[in-house]
Amino acid sequence: MPQNLYPLDNTKKFTDQKHVGHNRWHPDIPPVVSVKPGDVFRADCREWFDGAIHNDDSADDVRNAPLPGVHVLSGPFRVEGAQPGDLLIVDILEIDACDQEDEGPFSGMGWGYTGVFAKTNGGGFLTERFPDAYKVIWDFTGDVATSRHIPECSYVGIHHPGLMGTAPSAELLAKWTKRETDLIATDPGRVPPLALPPLPDSAILGSLSGAEFDRVAGEAARTAPPRENGGNQDIKNFTAGTRVFYPVFVEGANLSFGDLHFSQGDGEITFCGAIEMGGFMDLHVDLIKGGMETFGVSENAIFMPGLRDPQYSEWIAFSGVSVDLDGKQHYLDSQLSYERACHHAIDYLMKFGYTDIQAYMILGSAPIEGGSPGWWTSPTRVRRSTSRGGSSTSTSLRRAGSRIRSSRACRCPSRPTEHGVGNRQTKGPPWPSMSINATGTGHSTSRGRSVRRRSRSRAPCAGAMRDGCSRSPCSRPPRQGRWSLRSSTPRRAGTSRRS
Numbered sequence: 001m002p003q004n005l006y007p008l009d010n011t012k013k014f015t016d017q018k019h020v021g022h023n024r025w026h027p028d029i030p031p032v033v034s035v036k037p038g039d040v041f042r043a044d045c046r047e048w049f050d051g052a053i054h055n056d057d058s059a060d061d062v063r064n065a066p067l068p069g070v071h072v073l074s075g076p077f078r079v080e081g082a083q084p085g086d087l088l089i090v091d092i093l094e095i096d097a098c099d100q101e102d103e104g105p106f107s108g109m110g111w112g113y114t115g116v117f118a119k120t121n122g123g124g125f126l127t128e129r130f131p132d133a134y135k136v137i138w139d140f141t142g143d144v145a146t147s148r149h150i151p152e153c154s155y156v157g158i159h160h161p162g163l164m165g166t167a168p169s170a171e172l173l174a175k176w177t178k179r180e181t182d183l184i185a186t187d188p189g190r191v192p193p194l195a196l197p198p199l200p201d202s203a204i205l206g207s208l209s210g211a212e213f214d215r216v217a218g219e220a221a222r223t224a225p226p227r228e229n230g231g232n233q234d235i236k237n238f239t240a241g242t243r244v245f246y247p248v249f250v251e252g253a254n255l256s257f258g259d260l261h262f263s264q265g266d267g268e269i270t271f272c273g274a275i276e277m278g279g280f281m282d283l284h285v286d287l288i289k290g291g292m293e294t295f296g297v298s299e300n301a302i303f304m305p306g307l308r309d310p311q312y313s314e315w316i317a318f319s320g321v322s323v324d325l326d327g328k329q330h331y332l333d334s335q336l337s338y339e340r341a342c343h344h345a346i347d348y349l350m351k352f353g354y355t356d357i358q359a360y361m362i363l364g365s366a367p368i369e370g371g372s373p374g375w376w377t378s379p380t381r382v383r384r385s386t387s388r389g390g391s392s393t394s395t396s397l398r399r400a401g402s403r404i405r406s407s408r409a410c411r412c413p414s415r416p417t418e419h420g421v422g423n424r425q426t427k428g429p430p431w432p433s434m435s436i437n438a439t440g441t442g443h444s445t446s447r448g449r450s451v452r453r454r455s456r457s458r459a460p461c462a463g464a465m466r467d468g469c470s471r472s473p474c475s476r477p478p479r480q481g482r483w484s485l486r487s488s489t490p491r492r493a494g495t496s497r498r499s
Helices: 171-185 212-220 332-348 356-365
Strands: 002-007 033-036 040-045 073-079 085-098 110-117 132-141 144-146 153-156 160-166 243-247 255-265 271-276 279-288 303-305 315-320 372-375 380-384 394-399 401-407 450-453 483-486
Touching: 002 033, 002 073, 040 073, 040 255, 073 279, 073 401, 085 160, 110 356, 132 356, 160 243, 255 279, 255 332, 271 356, 332 356, 332 372
Parallel strands: 002 040, 033 073, 153 483
Antiparallel strands: 040 279, 073 255, 085 243, 085 279, 110 132, 110 271, 132 144, 144 153, 160 255, 243 303, 255 271, 315 401, 372 401, 380 394, 450 483
16 A cells, blocks of 8 residues: 555544645645655545535535635645646546545545535526535445435446646736636626635635735635646546646646545536545656646646546437527527536436436436537537447537437346336336436546436435425335446456445
């Protein structure tokens, strides 16, 4: 096992640790650990709210989530010899929940959560449909997640860091501040806000103190958006086996990371929509001297996806067009068309017993796929592509269209025993095996996991807890059937499973 250079005591808060990390971006936050090119090491990571979200049946903590304090990051890690203009190579060798912890007060200790923020506290991708705060608790059994708030639903997660990046230079930080401040000025009263300006409140800046702390706290950038240094990209494909090339803007690179996810759908559309957890990562680092010029990387990380994603042969696609709910046509509005695709997927799942918020939580947390397949000038142009031999069939709108793809693993979709009891067929989905895939980020996507429907069932309980609600989440009868997300191919050799 690699040496743990950044251990965290799970009985203490983030600011009481031996190494105190940070929750802002600034070139003057001092590194806490130094590593050399070629080093392999382990680092613990705390869940992004540092324990503010609890394993209970109330969403009040999500409604009142302390957003000024996120994200708590491990680091910075100084890489010896790194200079501005280099490329920092980061290999993710392993990532998992808290090592040898099966239960405890912090997310990642045998459990995690998915949330939807209230509109007044940032909202989510579908804020108009889901303006209130919700929370779902997931329990971990190895790599499988189950939830008492979405009964009889389980799936295999793919673990990844939501946030990783290098420190900005002073010039780059000033560029961020100006452009984001200018954006806020275009609609300063918007809820949620268009951007987050520097905020000294709740800033954590490593070992800085006194006047230097006050100066940096007033200048430092928030960690919520992704930027040229990487940052909060929330790419579910950052699994073990991933190699990332980060631009270096300061001496030592000052690498930081955190916001670990047990699982996530592309785009993290509920915004607190992954299964959030604490845990650890094993990393290898190296340098390409002068790599930014050599490979034309002036900004933004390049990455090679990890190895831990399953493969599918067939999909069902939910597409959306850039037409709003009032019927007004918009020009090349990819976000609107993606929203419509997500609504269509939610409406579909509701036909099989899920509430709308449960379906939304699944889209945000299950390792699903999606994206914008293309832009054409005609608002009605559609492409349909079909591969022979039982491989894939997908239909996608080519004008600002977005899709949520689903896997069809069974080649006998009408088999009665898959949809009902005995030979009596009941109303059920025509695809016994299905994965729903979506993203609004434009990042690369991988294959997903398959959701298997074994029998028809009654509707589940309301499950996902709304803020202010203390009712037992399972007061209604459990589902008779079962949905589960599982890989359609065997786990690759050399990969691990927690037990």
